[in-house]
Amino acid sequence: MFEPLHPRFILAGIGRLKKEVRPVLDIVEASPKRAVSADLQQNIAILNQELGVKKSFDMLCRELEYGGKKFALYFVDGFAKDDIMNRIMEHLALLDKEMLTSDTIKKLLETQVGYLEVEIVEDLEAVKTAVLSGPLVFLIDGETKAISIDARTYPARGPAEPDLERVVRGSRDGFVETMIFNTSLTRRRVRDPGLRMEYVQVGKRSKTDIVVSYIEDVANPDLVTLIKNKLQEIKIDGLPMAEKTVEELMFGKNWNPYPMVRYTERPDVAAVHLLEGHVLIYVDTSPSVMITPTTFFHHVQHAEEFRQKPISGVYVRWLRFLAILCSILLTPLWMALVMNKSFMPSFFMFTIPEKSLAITIFWQMMFAEIGLALLRMAAIHTPNPLGSALGLVAALMVGQVAIEIGFFTREVILFTSIAAIGTFATPSYELSLANQLVRLGLLVLTGIFGFYGFLVGVVLWLVLLVRTKSLDTPYFWPLLPFNWNALVHVLFRSPVEWNSKRPKILHPQDDTRK
Template identity: 45%
Template sequence: MKFIVKAGDSSDKGDARPQNEERKLAVDEEGNLSPYNPVTDMTPQEKELKVQEDIPRNLREVQRVLEERVGLNRSFDLVLREMVFGSKRVGIFYCNGFAKDTVLTDIITRLSYVDKEAVSHHTVETFMDMLIPHIQVKSYRKMSEIVGQVLMGGTALFIEGEAAAIAIDAKSYPARSTEEPDLERVVRGSRDGFVETLLINVTLVRRRLRDERFKLEIMQIGKRTKTDVCIAYINDIADADLVQSVKDKIEKVNIDGLPLGEKQLEEAIVNRGWNPYPMVRYSERPDVVSAHLLEGHVCVFVDTSPSVMILPTTFFHHVQHAEEYRQTPFIGTYLRWVRFAGIMASLFLLPLWFLMVMDPALKPAGLEFLGPQKEGTLPLLVQFLLADIGIDLMRMAAVHTPTPLATAMGLVAAILVGDIAVKTGLFINEVILYLALASIGMFATPSYELGLANRITRLVLLIAVAIFKVPGLVIGGTLWLLWLATRRSYNSPYMWPLIPFNAKSFFSILLRRPVLAGKTRLSLTKPVDGTRQPK
């Protein structure tokens, strides 16, 4: 066995190589040094890898390598079809579920009329440049590259006697229609939404952004899944440092695969640990993604995922909805304030009512009627916790219940559980009322992830009020705000423009301004071109 070491600069004048050339030496078991031969001194593993990387010139050998490498003849969806075109025997390798049979049939029909003279010289170049009638054709000389193209949906042509193979990008992915996403519905507006196919998703955005500076850079993540990840940005708007930072973090992800798509990638690149608040915004609407790209954001598409990540993101990005921009500025502002009120109610309504019940002296004049009219069997805090967990159980049950049975499940939950629980004294009416109002505020939150995080915050505030009363609510709310203010999303303050305060941008959050009133882009993303109305 020989071990490979590297020699330093050579000072031997008889050595014809440059002095700075790095030389490799082989060390045998007895400790003797000898020049390293890259062929004879290969380890068995290195030799096997090199043999497998080279595309065999013989189709029988190609078949053997494919059987060892990808399980040809064991996996029923992998097919190697051998045919003769002219004087050349060709092996057509493809995945049966991905192959676009109509296109491949046309290609095979064209190749069937090839004469022997046409393919006798420069066979690979002739096939690519003259004989294969397709818009995406490329040759490869490594087995791993050509196999990767087939597993992505392409079709490979192995030619007898040639050390290169041709990949034809004729694939058809199973995909559903681009229907409106359930989480971001609008009354008036476009009804198309992202699907699980990457190419369809980027096409929906490019349809809205016909800018020649709109860039889509793709890379593969995952040793086994080799998931396609696309980074989208507008070149002369997005900050170059932000784009490079996102690319660097994605490239450094070392994982076997991303079967759950964008969510696993988010945890890998954002690294937010146990933080319940979302550090990125998800959207399934191409118009929302296009609007953020025009603001200088970077968007990340992940194949097999219908949601797109938007970076960087603040707390206030999660409380805006496309419906506000589909109405007039006045109505949009009204809808926004109603939504803000619902979000605040989901956070502080229950703790405030609980505090006034514990200390009736805190009730404002005229609101003396607030409070339980009768005592329940369980303490109020236990009632809140049980009812909150019960709502979560009903929400999860609604997700897993077939649609025809969802209505029946709602009746069971509302009548049998809720009504009987009040009549038996397990819960009091006020607890059900205020918890229902808080839950409506949570469901009115545009971001599903933010709504869940606010629910956790509400439970913490309830416990703090039960233990410390007024100081618990004040200190708990202050710590919550300070904790969010110290979070950062790709070096952007999470509570911007409230902390640090930016009057102009904060005014834009409170009011849905007319389109022509927004003449500049957000300073948060540090856009290269900050003008929204070019001259």
């Protein structure tokens, strides 16, 4: 006789069985499939109920008959191209009964439906997704498959130069809210047969279209796999805020103000990063493309530097570096020196306010920061014709009067204005907001602990940058880990012929560009 198994072995076996079976059950539960029925009326009853036909004015179902066969045509009003739909229906109306007696689907696809983008759909969930995405769907009585015709059109604006990435000389086209336009603008600049545009859908209810783009023989395959896995792990009902929601769900780190990806609305900038080995993420309904992975120094470069001669590009880049440093360090450093005059250099003593006001320097700086943030917010929400009036009100009525009545010293207004100019000169809007928060934190530490609080704050800021990673890529590269060749390309806008290597931090398969 067999001896009974010890309970420990039984429990271990059950545990292994659960681990092996659970993924299969999860897949089945997550994606229930209902096959298209051969009974057309049954399909119509289900789809009309679940798609809200006759409840939503724009969800339409046309019941038709061609060649002795009953058809049902589903589409969303506003997505379908009327001229193409009419031509297809006119052609189907000429069919004889003999032409649809057998292999109806095959005959229609091969000989009758004269359109390029057609697909066979075999379950009702796919039918619903196709209809809601825009294509037309034909269901045929007696057939267990449906035909999806991608004759859709979206409301779209024409490509125009992005407001945040303007250049004096260069292309004037930019990404728009329609994803297929954006991928076409990219392919126009990168005609590489290895360029891949891989499509996924995210969002249980929104079913948002997302494309992962990379050059197959250049990009690091581990990086591509990592990004795909992170997209597949997103579990949410919808992505109404498009790429920003995707970034938060992929990267987390919500308490770190610095952006984990770089956004661009310029096709030429996207093409440059593809050739370097980056992976791009396009999200439908968004004109911004996500560049991954990125470092701090990716956010301080601008296309304008590469549209001028190298020496001019170096000059512009260094001005921008100086402006960014001023936007972070100038006001807290000045306040630290004013509060600790013994540290103030003799040649800088003239910046100390001549008289003391009832409001301390610290609170003056804090009120000035709040006023600057409010002014920036008001500028965003102010119509363009009133923008000049807003500037006059801020400069003359608020700033000048505040100095005259003794609310601010002139020095506070001066240094806050210089910091604001540095903020506006930062190419990345997300980086400029992060730098404002860092500046605010440095002001608070300086106001509480004086000059040493400023030093501690700077150290904490650098530690934050050093410890941050974007998709396992060090955020402060090429300073840490140090890479001299890459640092030279960051500090200087080098001539094109010098850029013979792709960034090593991306671990590209093909690291040479010549």
